Amino acid sequence: MTDQTPVLELRAITKRFGPVVANDRVDFDLQAGEVHALLGENGAGKSTLMSVLYGLYSPTSGEILVDGEPVRIGSPGDAIAHGIGMVHQHFMFIPVMTVTENIVLGSEPVKRGSGAALGVLDRRASRRRVQELSDRYGLAVDPDARIEDVSVGMQQRVEILRALYRNARILVLDEPTAVLTAQEITELMAVLERLKADGTAIVFISHKLGEVLEIADRITVLRRGRSMGTVPRAGATEQSLARMVVGRDVIFRVHKDAAQPGRTILSVEDLHVRDDRDLEAVRGASLTVRAGEIVALAGVDGNGQSELVQAITGIREPTAGRIAVDGTEIAGRGVRAATAAGIAHIAEDRHRVGLVLPFTLAENLALRRYRQPPLSRHGWLNLKAIRELAVRLVEAFDVRGGGPDSPASALSGGNQQKLCVAREIDSDPKLLVAHQPTRGLDVGAIEFVHSSLIEQRDAGKAVLLVSLESEEVSALADRVLVIYGGRIVAEFPPDVSDEELGIAMTGGAAAAA
Amino acid sequence: MKSSALKRAGRSAVIPLITVLTAFVLAGLVMLVTGNDPLSSYGAIFDGTGLNWLFPWVSGHNRTIAAQDLQQTLVAAAPLVLTGLSVAFAFRVGLFNIGAQGQYTVASVIAVWVGTVFTSMDPVIHIVLAIFLGALVGAGWAALAGWLKAAFGAHEVISTIMLNWIAIWVASYLFQEGGPLQGTQALGNPVSNTIAGNLHLPVIWGNPELQGLDVGVFLALIVAVLYWAIIRRSTLGYEVRAVGHNPTAATASGMNVARSYIVTMAICGAFAGLAAGIDVFGWEFQVSSTTISTSQVGFLGIAVALLGRNTAIGTVAAALLFGALETGTAAINLNPSSINPELAPQLTLIIEGLVVLLVSTDLIALRLLGLPRKLGWGKPQAATARGDALAVDDPARDPAEALRPEPGL
Structure with missing residues (x-):
């Protein structure tokens, strides 16, 4: 297998955002019919790397090869043309349209004959093709249901179908299990096995060690934008991977x-x-x-x-x-x-319930106590006290990625959660x-x-x-x-x-x- | 920290400035294709605003005229500051207050009524009472929309528009021929009684007989400072912003979202009501069915708030611009040799319309031009560098954010 030309190769990809290096000379290759996991903490640069691959960002330096040929991917359209399909972590659908309509959107089959000139959609052909793909890979969907009415698991299958519909040979799955139930994860793994057997090359992005060890053939670990190396699944353990991910032993x-x-x-x-x-x-x-x-x-x-x-x-x-x-x-x-x-409450959904994302860290940390002195008196905020509280908690709970005046949206998921935990614990419940x-x-x-x-x-x-x-x-x-x-x-x-x-x-x- | 706040404010001003400039250029093209000379027309409009008074070399008769024009510009801008803040405050809590016009209307009815009865009262108390009651009724009128939203989920855009029409038609009826509030001296005219001379707001610049600048402009500026203080320094403003950004998180933190909607709308209505008060006691002195159905002060407040990006300073600046446009294109102030008098009022509408249109699309336009990064606009650097920068539920990517407030002043 190693002798074959990889279907995809990323060479020394570097992506800078101003002074921040999100990817630092990352190498990554992918063979047909394998699952290659990209493992790393939140903010390690996994999604950035894949966004470069999918044409959403242009790399600062480095090159991308498809089937051994250097290519330039300037947009998702280019990526699709090269057979690269992306299943996003947050689905991108038109909720009121049906499953089939969402899948064919952008490359709708048009009726032949007089319909062609008018651009009349061939709904039957679309539906047939979707059904075909769905049967072949065991991706059970209801082609006529509206997207907003179907489960998250089915929405994800629709995303995968959408990529396959556009003849993707390289499938990128960004944290695909984050939104799924245990049952749905099992089903997804079965689908991936079938796609693999059919020669599809799969990039599986995750920060969960267990599932990576279950599905991946090879594993590349990113830490702070750098590749920590690629290991085969055989011989890898949760402990060894965790050490690569975090850079120390994890309890x-x-x-x-x-x-x-x-x-x-x-x-x-x-x-x-x-x-x-x-x-x-x-x-x-x-x-x-x-x-x-x-x-x-x-x-x-x-x-x-x-x-x-x-x-x-x-x-x-x-x-x-x-x-x-x-x-x-x-x-x-x-x-x-x-x-x-x-009572203190660490909410289930930090984005929707736990935090006001456009608020600064200081404003978020004040959410529970802004009505009490010293944070406010007689209805007027004491900005100094609010800031002092933030400085203390950011320090004590080691919140990284921003100071008291940065917006909470700028933090990584883990640091956002630290913010929530800090606020709730500090209320001394x-x-x-x-x-x-x-x-x-x-x-x-x-x-x-x-x-x-x-x-x-x-x-x-x-x-x-x-x-x-x-x-x-x-x-x-x-x-x-x-x-x-x-x-x-x-x-x-x-x-x-x-x-x-x-x-x-x-x-x-x-x-x- | 101070300099970064300044820098941020400066950056926030860039886009509105580009917006205005683009509107002027496009309106200039309209002048070109209609066979008018944009440069001399804009020159005439500029002189019409009275802003040439600021140039020391303008002297003699021209200086007197310029001073009068500038007083007019400021008189026109003052209520726009208030209706602009009315719309802006609602935006902060996530509501779109289209109802400033209706709130302004009910307040002008109350203000003129109170101002023309109780004639034995001490004049100062009388003025304050009339303006205060006007603002109070404006607040109640707006709070109604907030309550409909909080209690039944009625969309505030619909309810404020309906309340506008109720206010406008009821007010027109009150002053029409035979209407209950038609002035006793005004037989044949749909006009209220006139406020007595000793109840006029004091004129601080210019000739009171020629509509000089009254103290209403100070009231508008004080409210702008108050607005800033409420938004940035009070627990109320903190709640308003939290609810505006994320009502779910606000609820989970113990805030009462329904109450926020009602209180915020009441404050919006009070702002619009104050605008009516300074107009009635500053220069109108009476209200007629005609002025009620033709007034645009509340609606212009929407454009002012949008252009001012819901900040206090921005709203004051945008109100000045719109006030200047209104005054500068009023045919009476223009020199017919350098501008076609029929063009002038149309030009105001064109520029105002373009500003609203461009403000709504400015982010799109700037993205297309690739300007955002150079301006440091859009997402903060740290967020862009983060691995999951592509999250679509990120509020920074929400197009509605274009209408939301900027941090800072």
């Missing part, structure tokens, strides 16, 4: 002593909450969290976790039931009452609600978040962790609660096996509980 399991639970801090009784569609999402959930323990709420996404967290943090009004924090009743009293009672606190983060940042949560526990706080990842649950929890269908259906000790947990999470333990 996968943060050390933690036995919990010293104290009095009950959070007590939820028979809580009922409706979701945005007015359906009952939480149906009589009861749970307690004590001081000095981490209680993990495990469950498959969409079983009422979000609504439960929103009710506890005061964002959503429950229809019935009680929520008390250290004896103070807060159900339905709003966010300020919850905050005053001692009694209860810390951490909802998927490591979603989309790289190993280094995960380590930081995990240690922070354990520190909080050891400082005598109650911690409620809501997580979809069983590894996270087993690494952090002192008790594991399983939520299914809006109810707490089972409780386990932290050393519960994945199987047992999996069964409970899919409703198997409902009868037993």
Whole structure:
């Protein structure tokens, strides 16, 4: 295989943005029928490199070869012409159009005969071609459904189909599993195997070690814009890759002593909450969290976790039931009452809920306390105090990529999450609600978040962790609660096996509980 | 830090300046193809604005005329500052206030009514009360749109437009022949009573008989400073900006988004109402059905806010520009030998229209020209250098950001 001319070769690609070097002489090659993973932390330069390949940025220096021939890729159109297809992390669709329409958009088949001159679309031909590709690679889609109505997993399959429809021989997948459920990830892996067998060359961008080891034939690691080398999958381990990614040994399991639970801090009784569609999402959930323990709420996404967290943090009004924090009743009293009672909340979605991205770091860090002295008095902000708070927290939590006056949007995902964690922990809460606190983060940042949560526990706080990842649950929890269908259906000790947990999470333990 | 803030302000001014320049050039082309001389026409308009008063070599009779024109320009600009701030403040919370005209209208009705009754009151208290009540009713009128948005999700563009028409038609009815507020001396004319001479706002420059510059302009500037202070220095402004950028995160932080919409709109309405107050007590002294249906002050506020990028300084500058245009192209101020008098008022509309059009598209145009990077416009460097710079949900890529406020003044 190594003797063949690679279908794609990037030679010494350098991309500078002003003084910042995003890619520094990166080499990368790709053979037909292989999956080559590009691994690295957030901000390591993976997406920049692929944007150069896809013609979105022009490289400062270096060259791109397709089938051994140097090519110039000045736009995505050039990239497509060279058989390069891109599946973006954030999908690019027209939501009201159908699956088929979105796939053919830009290269629509036109009816022959008199229709040709008028440019009449041949919908039947489009639909047939889409169906054909879909069957061939097991990419199950509903060609006539509107994009806005289909699941995220199907949207991703549509993105892949769109690339294949344009005869892509080189497929770039940018963090494809970030948005998928475990089931959908399994399906994606099967699709990739089939594409590989058909000779498609695949670039698989990820910061998750496990899935890279599962799917990739070779792995190239980027760190701070530089290639740390390419290794074959055989012989690579999570430890060895993590060392390449972070540049030091990573502790996968943060050390933690036995919990010293104290009095009950959070007590939820028979809580009922409706979701945005007015359906009952939480149906009589009861749970307690004590001081000095981490209680993990495990469950498959969409079983009422979000609504439960929103009710506890005061964002959503429950229809019935009680929520008390250290004896103070807060159900339905709003966010300020919850905050005053001692709840801090690391939100599930830092972009949409946790941060105001155009705000500066200082403004974001003030979000919880801007109404209290010294940050403000009589309705007037004390900018100096706000800035001092920011300087202190940015330093203490090692937030990198910007100072107190930079916009939060300028930070990488990991540093944005540090910002959220810093703000919430600094509010000195009694209860810390951490909802998927490591979603989309790289190993280094995960380590930081995990240690922070354990520190909080050891400082005598109650911690409620809501997580979809069983590894996270087993690494952090002192008790594991399983939520299914809006109810707490089972409780386990932290050393519960994945199987047992999996069964409970899919409703198997409902009868037993 | 100070110099970087200045630099930022300077950069923010570049695009509006290019916008205005482009509008002038395009309008100049219109003059060319219609057989007029752009240079001499613009020269005449410039002299018509009174800005030539600033040149020390303009003297004698010309200087007297220039002074009068400049007073007119400032009188016209003052209410535009206020309606501009009214629209700008709503933009900050993420709302589009098309209703400044209606808020201005209800306030002028109240102001003129209060100003023509209670005649035994102390004049100073009387003026203050009338302007204050006008602003208050303007605030209530606008808050109605905020409340409709907060309570029922009614889009503020629709509701403010409808409130505009309600205000305009009711006000026209009030002053029409036989209407309840038609002036007692005004038989046959759809005009209100006239405000007594001792209730006029004091004129600080020029001849009171010739509509000199009244203190209304100071009120407008004070409100501009207040606007800046609220936005940048108060918890209210902080909430308004947070809600404007991200209502979800604002809610999760304990802010009451519905309340923000209502309070913000009320403040917008108060600003527009103050504009009516200084017009009524500064130079109009009466309100007629005709002026109510032809007034554009509130609508021009939209263009002013857009061009001023919702900043206090920008809004003041844009209001000056629009005020100068209105005055400079008023046929009475022009020398017919250097400009076709029929062209002048049309030219105002053309330039105003072009500015609105270009402001809406300025980012696109500059991207096409490849200017953004050189100007340091667009995303901050650090963000561009970040690996995931392509995220499409990045607000910096949102075209609506073009309409959103700039940081700083």
